[in-house]
Amino acid sequence: MIKNIILPLALLATAQAAMAQADPELDDVQLDSIFRHYELEEVVVTGTRTPKFLKDTPIQTRVITSRDIARTDATNVQDLLQQELPGVEFSYSMNQQTHLNFAGFGGQGILFLVDGERLAGESMDDVDFSRLLVSGVERIEIVKGASSALYGSSATGGVVNIITKDATRPWSLNLNGRYAKHNDQRYGGMFTLRSKHWSNAFSANYHNKDNYNVTSAPNPVTRVISTIYGERTVDFKDKLTWRPSDRLSVGARAGYFFRETTRTVNLPERYRDFSGGLRLDWLITKDDNLQANYSFDQYDKSDYQQLRHLDIRDYSNVQNTFRLLYNHSFGETAMLTAGADYMHDYLYNTYLAGDAREQDCYDVFAQYDWNITDKLEAVAAVRYDYFSDRQNSQFTPKLNLRYKPNRRLVLRAGYGMGFRAPSLKERYYNFDMAGIWIIEGNEHLKAEKSHNFTLSAEYSRANCSLAVSAYYNNVINKISTSAPYFKSIEDKLPYLPYTNLANYRVFGADVSMQARWQNGISARLSYAHTKERLPKDKDGNTINNQYIPARAHSLNANVDYDHQFTKRYGIYVSLNGRLLSGTENVEFKNYYDVSEGTVKVEYPAYTTWKLSLTQRVGKAVSITTALDNLLNYRPKFYYLNAPLTDGITLQVGVSIDVDKLF
Template identity: 60%
Template sequence: NYNVQNGDHPITRVVSTIYGDATWNIKEQLSYTPTDKFSITGRAGYFFRQLVRTTATPERYRDFTGGLRGVWTPTEADNFELTYAFDQYDKSDYQRIAKIDVRDYSNVQNSFRLLYNHNLNGGDVLSVGADYMHDYLLNVNLEGRTRKQDSFDAFTQYDWNINEQWEAVGALRYDYFSDGHISRVTPKISLRYQPIHNLNLRLSYGMGFRAPTLKEKYYNFDMAGIWIVEGNPALKPEVSHNFSLSTDYTHGHYNYTLTAYYNRIKDKLATGAPYYKRASDLIPHLPYLNLGGYSVCGGEASAQARWSNGITARLSYAYTDEHLPKDKNNNSVNNQYIPARKHAMTGHIDWDHQFVKNYGLNIGLDGRFLSSVDNQEFVDYYDISKGIRTIHYPAYALFKLAIVQRFSKSVKLSVALDNLFNYKPEYYYLNCPLTDGMNLQVGLSVDVDKLFKF
């Protein structure tokens, strides 16, 4: 943990301490191919993070993941996939004096997927599949402590190669969620036109659907005394209509892409503005709700190049115009979150070279620029009666220089300088980047199966 320095006379509450953490991340994957028509892949992973806000009770976060995937290809035209995935995410508080670890949150998901692909004459592809997931949520802040839900979906997609210039893809998907018996059918269609061999034009429409999660419906959590995050069992699923138009052109070492999009979401799931339920309340409530109307449009332009000397470069620009719903006083109904910054640029350049069989080197530079944005925020989130002020978040840029050395095929040593030009915000308001200047990162990765040649 370390403290950060703010400028004089901040107009709202600022962050003064940034909490560090210690993390472990272990994962492995093994594959077995008994025949040329059948293969099995197994994976397992473990993630651990400890965050110390108070010395006596560090917060611990764990994630256990695993899965099996079987692929059967009985003919050149047919392919079957059966997948099982397990994910358990836990949060606990370790009591140092008593030396006990008290778990107060657990989310366990068991999911299955069956997928069938059939390749037809002319390059057409028919895909049919289904998913099932059992979702279990334990939280000491839930009424009854636990919630369970089963979800199911079935989908089909047809990829039609009309001729050398035209391609169309159509899909239908059905979703069902047991909690509330929510279901929906959503379509998707896209067209691709290729007037010349290195130019593509694409147009697509897709309907989106998202049911409220168990957390959004039933959560009840005291967020560090700021407010009580409150679930809403009456939440409706959100439905979106998404349109996009894009083109890409490739010539020699270069590729150029232009994309424009418009998304309209009805009943968007989000948290609203905090409020006091009763005059006697000391802590406000922050409810989950459905936003009456939300839309976003924008575009992106990118250029990338890859040369035979090992240099790769990419530059992209994105424009985002977000429209959030307002209340009767023209205030955003969920103003604790910063609006999207309208302009963003990212850049990357790297050089990669394999000097000898057992040693290679990659040197890369990444940069990101975000434009300024204004947001209405509470003067004090611990006392919302103090009112709202407009906070100006200035434009900023962050750069990262990374060097990765490869020893044989199994060991990688990485060294990086993040925030290369030592950017520091003048005020650490709620939504500013939490960086206190340049920092050094060192990492080592070992690919076990390649190391021991399993």
């Protein structure tokens, strides 16, 4: 598998070098404009909380554009991240709730934001990825590494910021739909209006996928899945903006999400989210601006008893957040950013001690961005967080450097401290998990801390670019579940307590190469190497991990061809591949009887490919046909951490921009 990954890297590097040597008179200025249009002139905000060109940001940022999203034909962020980023893999709990592993960090260590705002609720310590749709998304910015100095708790491994579209034309209306096997249906629409002082963007989406059965080979070593659960989701979002002057804008947003999954006959599980917010942007002077935000998010879970027509809520997480953010520019030399947040966090759960818990969270932070010379930039930040529950507090610093010796090469280095405060669930939970064990909260948990070091280099020439980065994370007091135990001989079920583990370390390196030619062909090859030193408990014992560890090697490959034959007809062809090395994990032989002990489960290397063709008819209509899992890969055993695919899938979709029909 390693040879299969290294060989394409070498071939692409050789091809790029040969191409550069073949035409020394290549018009760099003309070809550079291709990258400027698609990549370098992209404005990002996540790394520093201030707008910067992608090529100038001191914190390495990966951007997935709306063009990339259209190419992948993904339904939600889970599908998109796996197609676009090496080192990303999703595994599943015993009830098939989704768990993320991104370069050695689980979902609880990667902070997901929508337009810069946190999300309430969790499922198995991860956000509900089904609610993160890609319809109506302008771009996604990914920052790897500890980002707690700007974003606080849960940003120990990085930040994923999903930025939604605004209205840009007087009016627009897009209608789209897609169909695939297992009755996989997706329908959506987005309607926007814009005038001199007002704009509005409204989106609605519906998705349905049925349950289906899969078959494993005989003699599995641990539990396998026989039914893969589908879901039904509905999503509405609206974003309104008022601009009374060039210096002032006021925004309001609201959203509703609903998901239903049937794992037990006549008892479907329901998940709902209600969100809203207000935002004010005030350009006080040409050097000073102020942002004020209020955000509300409520995520509920319930069981619907169909025979009795009762919808019984057993979980609710409500977050109310207020934020002030101030920026002062010292001309072209420096910028000072200062901010403060207050969040009230409320958690109701029938399995909590006392049914409901709440806490207040306060923070202040400051960042200084200094252009020391034309070639050297330094960014330093510090943050203080306070949590009322058990009166926890934490300082987190960071320092990043960017050195640009010439217009083609950018070097970056950084240190960041991350932390994750214990959640109310981790402190106070007492939950009988399907008769397997009782998940037990721990009021004495310490905050999880991490130290992150990164180095990176980016080089671009003509129509090619190369990015290389390396990182090291040392996580202290990692919060996890420990080994199950019985409190007394009378206990029928073991207890699975939350605990702080000994040090956990992750080393890694990423390589990304891309090229774009004027004939419409573009290619990208991205490789990630991750090495985990798996966590141990305080006694030095390896912890049995319910979820799959990071695979050591992963590779994403993409080749596109875009051509407009006439004014009325064009095509876009895309081939996306994903290659992952094998790994192994120690798991219980029988999750319903842990006394049977553990077994080492092997997850072999595998590859999946997706081929799609988009035909553009006129300016308004796009028809997409795709073959997902092109090589018809199916795992031998459908273990909890195996990819849940039953082979090749044909997908057909259409998108109509109604406003462009006229």
